[in-house]
Amino acid sequence: MGQDDAWHKENRERVFWQEFSVPWRFPVIFTRNVFAPANNALATVFQAAGPVPVLAIADSGVAEANDGLADAVQAYASSHRNALRLLSPLHVLPGGEKCKNGAAQVDRLHRLFHKHKLCRHSVVLAIGGGAFLDMAGYAAATAHRGLRLVRLPTTTLAQNDAGIGVKNGYNSFGRKNWVGTFAPPFAVISDLNFLSTLPNRECRAGLAEAVKVAVIKDAGFFQLLSGQRKKLAALELEQMEEMIIRCAALHLEHIAAGDPFEQGSARPLDFGHWSAHALEEASGGEILHGEAVAMGMALDCLYAAEKGLLREEERDQIIHLLQDLGFRLSHPVLAELDLEGALDRFRQHLGGTLCITLPLGIGCRAEFHQMDLEVLHSSRDRLMAHKG
Amino acid sequence: MGQDDAWHKENRERVFWQEFSVPWRFPVIFTRNVFAPANNALATVFQAAGPVPVLAIADSGVAEANDGLADAVQAYASSHRNALRLLSPLHVLPGGEKCKNGAAQVDRLHRLFHKHKLCRHSVVLAIGGGAFLDMAGYAAATAHRGLRLVRLPTTTLAQNDAGIGVKNGYNSFGRKNWVGTFAPPFAVISDLNFLSTLPNRECRAGLAEAVKVAVIKDAGFFQLLSGQRKKLAALELEQMEEMIIRCAALHLEHIAAGDPFEQGSARPLDFGHWSAHALEEASGGEILHGEAVAMGMALDCLYAAEKGLLREEERDQIIHLLQDLGFRLSHPVLAELDLEGALDRFRQHLGGTLCITLPLGIGCRAEFHQMDLEVLHSSRDRLMAHKG
Numbered sequence: 216m217g218q219d220d221a222w223h224k225e226n227r228e229r230v231f232w233q234e235f236s237v238p239w240r241f242p243v244i245f246t247r248n249v250f251a252p253a254n255n256a257l258a259t260v261f262q263a264a265g266p267v268p269v270l271a272i273a274d275s276g277v278a279e280a281n282d283g284l285a286d287a288v289q290a291y292a293s294s295h296r297n298a299l300r301l302l303s304p305l306h307v308l309p310g311g312e313k314c315k316n317g318a319a320q321v322d323r324l325h326r327l328f329h330k331h332k333l334c335r336h337s338v339v340l341a342i343g344g345g346a347f348l349d350m351a352g353y354a355a356a357t358a359h360r361g362l363r364l365v366r367l368p369t370t371t372l373a374q375n376d377a378g379i380g381v382k383n384g385y386n387s388f389g390r391k392n393w394v395g396t397f398a399p400p401f402a403v404i405s406d407l408n409f410l411s412t413l414p415n416r417e418c419r420a421g422l423a424e425a426v427k428v429a430v431i432k433d434a435g436f437f438q439l440l441s442g443q444r445k446k447l448a449a450l451e452l453e454q455m456e457e458m459i460i461r462c463a464a465l466h467l468e469h470i471a472a473g474d475p476f477e478q479g480s481a482r483p484l485d486f487g488h489w490s491a492h493a494l495e496e497a498s499g500g501e502i503l504h505g506e507a508v509a510m511g512m513a514l515d516c517l518y519a520a521e522k523g524l525l526r527e528e529e530r531d532q533i534i535h536l537l538q539d540l541g542f543r544l545s546h547p548v549l550a551e552l553d554l555e556g557a558l559d560r561f562r563q564h565l566g567g568t569l570c571i572t573l574p575l576g577i578g579c580r581a582e583f584h585q586m587d588l589e590v591l592h593s594s595r596d597r598l599m600a601h602k603g
Numbered sequence: 604m605g606q607d608d609a610w611h612k613e614n615r616e617r618v619f620w621q622e623f624s625v626p627w628r629f630p631v632i633f634t635r636n637v638f639a640p641a642n643n644a645l646a647t648v649f650q651a652a653g654p655v656p657v658l659a660i661a662d663s664g665v666a667e668a669n670d671g672l673a674d675a676v677q678a679y680a681s682s683h684r685n686a687l688r689l690l691s692p693l694h695v696l697p698g699g700e701k702c703k704n705g706a707a708q709v710d711r712l713h714r715l716f717h718k719h720k721l722c723r724h725s726v727v728l729a730i731g732g733g734a735f736l737d738m739a740g741y742a743a744a745t746a747h748r749g750l751r752l753v754r755l756p757t758t759t760l761a762q763n764d765a766g767i768g769v770k771n772g773y774n775s776f777g778r779k780n781w782v783g784t785f786a787p788p789f790a791v792i793s794d795l796n797f798l799s800t801l802p803n804r805e806c807r808a809g810l811a812e813a814v815k816v817a818v819i820k821d822a823g824f825f826q827l828l829s830g831q832r833k834k835l836a837a838l839e840l841e842q843m844e845e846m847i848i849r850c851a852a853l854h855l856e857h858i859a860a861g862d863p864f865e866q867g868s869a870r871p872l873d874f875g876h877w878s879a880h881a882l883e884e885a886s887g888g889e890i891l892h893g894e895a896v897a898m899g900m901a902l903d904c905l906y907a908a909e910k911g912l913l914r915e916e917e918r919d920q921i922i923h924l925l926q927d928l929g930f931r932l933s934h935p936v937l938a939e940l941d942l943e944g945a946l947d948r949f950r951q952h953l954g955g956t957l958c959i960t961l962p963l964g965i966g967c968r969a970e971f972h973q974m975d976l977e978v979l980h981s982s983r984d985r986l987m988a989h990k991g
């Protein structure tokens with residue numbers, strides 16, 4: 216804290232500048248069979264703090280597809296009594312985008328936290344997809360100004376992107392994540408085996424975020440994805456694992472090196488997202504987040520090429536990779552999308568200043584503060600005309 | 604971000620440590636006549652950012668006692684068009700503790716923010732007491748993951764304590780601040796003139812926080828308060844101003860030097876607060892926060908002296924100062940208070956480990972992880988028997 220020396224007698228003014236930094240540190244662990252009694256990943260996270268009170272909650276999609284999940288959690292706790300103490304059997308709550316529409320599930324979790332007398336050093340162990348983790352993360356972050364959250368992401372997208380970041384939230388006023396906070400987790404543990412019960416469509420959707428981060432940050436990763444496109448399109452676990460870990464590492468690095476609580480306007484990880492958010496909202500959830508991001512990136516690549524920012528050859532490499540990974544790049548909702556409105560809502564989401572990240576090449580990006588609407592419309596028309 | 608080199612082949616494990624710091628910086632300005640067109644304090648806060656969209660909201664208690672507040676805000680904005688742009692006339696909402704009971708007012712503010720299309724770079728200018736600022740601060744912190752909040756605290760307690768910190772929240776399940784977040788403001792501007800319309804009882808209550816911070820941190824400030832006890836008890840503005848600025852500076856320094864987001868358990872600024880929170884809750888809001896803190900400190904001083912931690916002479920100096928400032932140190936609610944329950948709820952509030960700050964002398968403190976219940980009960984009995 217600095218302190219102005221001058222006491223402005225005439226207008227009796229005095230100014231203090233309050234200044235501090237808040238440090239954060241948490242582990243992100245990739246493992247298999249997280250609840251096998253011999254697996255120490257989860258227990259290690261608590262070790263230092265002695266037996267920690269834990270409330271375990273799960274996404275209904277995961278719980279229904281994984282018979283015996285509740286028993287596995289219980290058995291794990293029994294084998295690691297000096298690390299964690301379960302406050303109750305696993306609670307199963309709705310998962311998927313609907314669980315973060317409005318505050319109902321957040322309120323329900325708050326009642327559960329209150330009933331179990333959770334305090335700021337208790338742990339909420341949340342097992343689920345990105346939507347469930349966003350909703351549960353918000354509930355945990357706002358109870359007693361922040362319980363400890365351990366995330367177990369169970370979808371491709373949650374493991375390589377949504378579940379490892381510092382954001383949470385729920386949808387309100389028909390807008391994605393209108394309510395939310397920034398709140399780093401206590402730990403993240405990704406168990407790839409969960410992907411084996413995930414429907415193919417959900418599993419594939421998360422590939423879009425890997426293409427995104429490769430295009431804007433890492434040409435080598437783009438080459439890797441390109442080389443493995445067939446196995447990735449077939450959702451083969453070995454290749455999925457490599458993709459997830461590398462994609463997560465790039466996201467983590469980006470967050471730590473950048474602006475974790477998004478105090479500025481630049482948001483490179485939002486490449487393709489300005490229209491993706493609008494597509495998701497306009498489709499009423501029919502288009503998945505990753506599918507929308509794939510279309511959004513395709514639109515922005517066509518635009519960037521038409522503006523002379525991106526070579527046509529590289530544009531085509533990106534478009535073909537997305538198609539080969541199994542993404543449809545046009546959709547009736549895209550044809551109808553109010554592009555100006557979507558840009559304006561994205562501007563509002565960023566806060567005042569529009570900031571669109573576009574690729575200048577594979578692994579290379581720049582920020583733009585306005586979009587040429589005419590070119591944008593013709594890019595959309597070309598994308599709609601595009602086969603696939 | 605660190606990265607474990609070893610890829611544990613056998614259990615396919617990989618660990619990344621995510622690590623970063625988030626910097627915060629904001630001005631806390633003490634001025635008079637904040638809305639006089641010639642006063643630049645508020646305009647300066649925005650200058651760098653050009654004309655900033657501002658939604659002004661006020662505590663009904665302040666607005667009712669300050670005829671023409673809405674016009675003054677409007678006139679101020681007209682005189683400072685290049686700094687701020689009002690999105691609508693001043694909105695007046697209920698103030699006082701009831702506005703933070705439950706989510707109703709937060710929801711109402713969210714609807715208002717949505718209606719006015721606020722984004723993360725818009726400013727919410729909130730004028731009011733600590734309760735109103737806590738509630739409005741929570742609403743602002745959670746809309747779009749954080750709008751910019753400029754606080755104009757209008758009570759003694761809000762100016763010397765509540766309004767300059769980094770916490771917000773509302774009451775739920777009958778518990779103070781059960782829901783809340785940490786969210787530093789964009790700026791704080793304190794206008795002492797607001798205190799002239801504040802009822803005496805409210806104005807006096809804030810003195811307790813000054814005694815608190817003096818006892819645990821600053822013997823010189825305690826001497827100052829002692830020397831000016833008559834003028835402070837009479838709520839004379841000149842002395843109030845000096846007290847507020849010095850108390851605020853101590854709070855700011857403490858937050859910046861310490862643990863702003865309360866990641867640990869120590870909470871020295873909560874001296875006297877473990878029982879104060881319980882008194883406020885048990886009285887259903889009849890006992891004001893500052894009044895409860897005065898009783899809570901008296902109880903803890905009697906306890907500390909009885910345990911041989913605090914000399915009787917210093918105990919009496921603290922007790923007499925509180926009495927001379929006009930505080931009643933006993934109350935029927937205190938006689939009935941479930942002390943064990945209150946300690947347990949405070950432990951829960953801190954997160955697991957009880958941590959009580961007690962004075963070892965004036966300007967000197969220590970943390971204790973348990974309380975001797977027998978001594979605590981007899982301290983309470985002695986306080987109840989105490990005249991005044």
Ligand SMILES: NC(=O)c1ccc[n+]([C@@H]2O[C@H](COP(=O)([O-])OP(=O)(O)OC[C@H]3O[C@@H](n4cnc5c(N)ncnc54)[C@H](O)[C@@H]3O)[C@@H](O)[C@H]2O)c1
Pocket residue numbers: 274275276277280309310311312315343344345346347349369370371372373376377378380381382383391409410411412413414417420504505
């Ligand atoms: N917080 C962030 O930083 C961030 C980043 C990107 C996306 N997101 C959010 O993530 C959400 C999308 O997450 P998602 O793609 O994981 O989808 P999702 O959470 O909606 O899950 C998809 C479906 O799969 C089910 N499911 C989850 N895991 C399963 C498993 N292992 N087996 C069977 N079924 C399973 C769920 O119940 C759900 O029905 C969106 O709401 C998006 O806004 C957040």
Ligand SMILES: NC(=O)c1ccc[n+]([C@@H]2O[C@H](COP(=O)([O-])OP(=O)(O)OC[C@H]3O[C@@H](n4cnc5c(N)ncnc54)[C@H](O)[C@@H]3O)[C@@H](O)[C@H]2O)c1
Pocket residue numbers: 662663664665668698699700703731732733734735737757758759760761764765766768769770771779797798799800801802805808892893
């Ligand atoms: N966030 C924090 O760090 C923090 C710290 C300490 C206390 N608090 C909270 O602050 C609250 C207490 O705040 P408070 O003591 O300011 O009381 P308050 O906000 O309840 O205000 C007291 C009353 O005075 C009215 N009022 C406010 N300013 C006025 C003015 N200038 N003229 C006339 N009337 C006016 C209000 O409408 C209200 O009726 C509690 O809820 C407490 O939990 C928060």
Ligand SMILES: [Zn+2]
Pocket residue numbers: 376424488504508
């Ligand atoms: Zn995304």
Ligand SMILES: [Zn+2]
Pocket residue numbers: 764812876892896
């Ligand atoms: Zn207090």
